[in-house]
Amino acid sequence: MFVAGKKRKLGSAAASVQRPGARGSTTATSTKLASMYTINSGSAKSEHQQYPDDPSDEADKEAKRLYALGIDNMRFKQYRNALNYFNRAIAVARKEIQWSAKLFEARSLVLYKLGEYMRAMNDAKETIRIDANSANAFTYMANIMAATNKPQEALEVIERGLSTLDPGISGYGHMEAVRESLKRRLDPEYVPKAIAQSDPVVCLPVDINVIVFRQLDIRTLIACRGVSRHWREFVDTTSVIWSQPCFSSPNAIDLLIQQLPAYPKPYKLAKQLVSNGQRVVPNKILCCVFERSRESLRHLVIPESSAPNARTLDALFANKRPLLEQITIGRNANLSASSLNRVLSWCLTGNISKLSFPYCDLISDKHMAAIARLVPHLRSLDISGCKEVRVKQLFRAWGATLTDAHDTTRLENLYINDHPGIPELLIYSCKHRHFQGLRVLHMAIRSQSVYSLITGIGLLNSYFERIQAVRSPFPDLLELNMDGIWDAVQNSIRFESEFIKSLAIRCQLVASGLKRLSMLDATTVRAPLLSMILQSCLPTLQQLHLTRSSNIGSQLITTLVNNITPGSLDIEPLQLTSLDLSGCASASAVGLSSLIGRCPNLVYVNLTQSAADNMVLNRLTTFIKSPETRGLEVVILDTTDITGSAARDFAAACEMRFKRLRSRDNRGSVSSMWSLRVFDMDNCTGVGSDAVSLVRDLLSSMGTRVLAAVTS
Structure with a gap:
């Protein structure tokens, strides 16, 4: 002004x-x-x-x-x-x-x-x-x-x-x-004057203010200290709002796009922060968080690429730790070995339920032994890329805490992406029951250099043939991530790569009750193998991400759909809510339409670079019109054969649904209702500029992000 x-x-x-x-x-x-x-x-x-x-x-x-x-x-x-x-x-x-x-x-x-x-x-x-x-x-x-x-x-x-x-x-x-x-x-310390009668922090109850402020990320929370003196006093003295710090701004669109990890659009906030050079959290902010959280700290976070100094660590160690439940050391966090040992010795208690050390080369076998001994109620462990952690020692460390050979740990979520010990985990789990209770297993291989670190393939194969495993090592598995294992990269055509592929099948990882399956970049997986994998779990799947597969054709899709409930195709719908078949060019529009027709509760759909056309989009339009369905929130049809008329019909159906729900919800806020968040029809030659303008106008009331680069 x-x-x-x-x-x-x-x-x-x-x-x-x-x-x-x-x-x-x-x-x-x-x-x-x-x-x-x-x-x-x-x-x-x-x-x-x-x-x-x-x-x-x-x-x-x-x-x-x-x-x-x-x-x-x-x-x-x-x-x-x-x-x-x-x-x-x-x-x-x-x-x-x-x-x-x-x-x-x-x-x-x-x-x-x-x-x-x-x-x-x-x-x-x-x-x-x-x-x-x-x-x-x-x-x-x-x-x-x-x-x-x-x-x-x-x-x-x-x-x-x-x-x-x-x-x-x-x-x-x-x-x-x-x-x-x-x-x-x-000046970050400058606080303007404010009228107490109009200040929401003064007028609202403390409990309401706590609920609101706990939704904010750390940078926004610190900025709130400069609103008024009342805000500064509340933020500085209410330790519970600092208990679970978040160092990245929440983004609704980003959270939705995370449901479709293969989507190539640059939505992720982390990438934006890297490009802007703002990802490193300074010690001043870390120290501010540790000083104000005090005994309320529940989640200890060392952000990615940050370098905590002695003053920051002293501020952390000055706190009490009775409520600490989670520990996260971000990727490339600049911690020395002595500092890491001090942090773990201070925070490892019986209340810890989740530990995350992705790509931390300082984590070793001795740390795993201490975790197995001091954290008996651990539910989630992330050791992705921790090449100094040997899976064989992992079994020994947890085995020493079990009463007998038939006992299992309480670990439910294991993230072991880009780890050379993936073959050992699969083979030893067929023999020992240590991790039989796993519900979530992520064993993706995104870096081809991992294969060069795998050793002892011959001995592992002999051991696997000797134990003659006849059961699944993880019978209660609900989520399985095998991204990149079937990627046709030049370096992946190695003996180690083929061995992991065969183990994934011979160990029967895909259980009948699986709910979430991710196989991104599955370019080399064969049609019979796909049929065997999907036939057992498709009736219970809620999330299926299978991208760049040239062997998933219309015949395979039709066979899978017809074999689920023969004779009652319209009675038993599939439970899929998230479907990503981007890059599966062999699947025809008829096959895609038959599969989508069985999934009325879809929320996230990505059919980029597929044969999807108006037949598929009309199916989605039918779901939007139906009041019994959940409603689509993200629809990605980049580089497909849809036309402007079908896109207009879909947008008109979304607008009608939004108005109908808004008229019924007079007491609630519009933001809490259903709405189409993202509609991507980039590079669709059948969609002209007039259709794009009309679609934008129809979807403007709900704030939909429409992406459509018209080249003609």
Whole structure:
């Protein structure tokens, strides 16, 4: 906002001010109004008060008259009329004379008032080009930058103006006031005054405030300290809102897209933070979290790529730990071995239920032995990429805590992605029951260098043949992730790669009750193997991610669908809510339509680079129209054969459903209702620009993100 300077007392001539455009408006009146509307000048004399020299020709006289009328309109806040007068004045005035800079200066202010910041900035720059001593133009530029959330650039503009202009000119004092205002805004310790009666932190109960503030990420929480003194006091003294810190801003679209991990669009917030160079959390913020969480800390997080110093660790160790439940050490966290040992020795207690050390090379066998001994109720363990942890020692460490050979641990979730011990885990689990109670197993291989670390394949194969495993090692498995195991990368055609593929089948990992299956980049998996995998678990699957598979064709899909409930195709629907078949080009539109027709409860669909056409989209439209279905939230049809007419019908059905649900939910908020969040139809040659515009209009009421790059 512009910081208004002191108002000058109006003389007797100001009393004769008439409405803008009225006849009889004198030059003296216009001069007084010009004096009054020298915004932010802060001095008794104004450069708007009079012109250096009266214009000699008719054009300049007309420009002067239009300028005065524009000033009159500004007096009554009729900015559109004022803009019209200033435009006409600039059009007829002589260029490159000093007083014409006042026209651009006045128009810059009017454009700022109207919110047209780009044009206002251009006029302010033009003013400085014509008259380098215009203090108001520098002030306007700074205010425009501050209004567009660029306070640092605004401060630089003001500093440049103060260093180049004469301190005695009009408006210089106000520039200094604006500089101090910007410095206060940039000061993290600055807290503005607030009225207690209108402050929600003061008015609402403490329990409600706690619920609201616990939803905020750390950066937003720290920013809340600068809202008012009441906010700062609440944030600093309420330790429970710091108990489970989140160092990345929550993003609803990002959370939805995570349901389809193969989706190539750059939505993930982590990637954006890396590109902006903002991912590293400074020690100042970490120390702030540890100091304010105190004994309420439930989740210890060492963010990715962060480097906690001695002061930060001391702030952590000063806390009590009775409520600590989770420990997460982010990828590439810069911790020394001694610091890691101190952290683990401080936080490993019997209350810990979840440990996450992804790609931490410092985690070794001795740490696993301590975890098995000190954390008996561990439910989730992430050792992805921890190559110093040997799976054989993992079995020994947990086996020492079991009462007999038939006992099992309480571990339910195991993440062992990109780990050279994946073959050992599968083979030893067929013999020993240590991890038989696993519900979630992630054994994806995204880095082909993992295969070079696998050793002892011959001995493992001999051992596996000797034990003659006849049962599944994880009979209660509900979620299985095997991304990249069947990827046809050049380096993956190795003996180790083929051995892991065969183990995944021979160990019968895919149980009949599986609910979530992910096999991204399954380019080399054979059709008979796919049929065997899917036939046993498809009736219970809720999530199926099978991408880039050239062997999943229409015949296979039809066979799978027909073999589930023969003779009752329309009676027993599938339970799928998330389906990703992107890159499966062999599946025809008929096959995809038959599969989707059995999945009325779909929420996330990704059919990028497939044979999907209007037949498939019409199926999805039917689900949207039905009041019994859950409703689609993310639909990805990038590079498919859909047309504009089918896209319009789908968007119209979504709009009707949204309006119907909104009319029924008068008491709740619209944000809690169903809505289509993402609709991607990029690179669809059958969708024209007219159809895209209509789809955007239909889906605008629910805030849908529509992606459609029309090339024709």
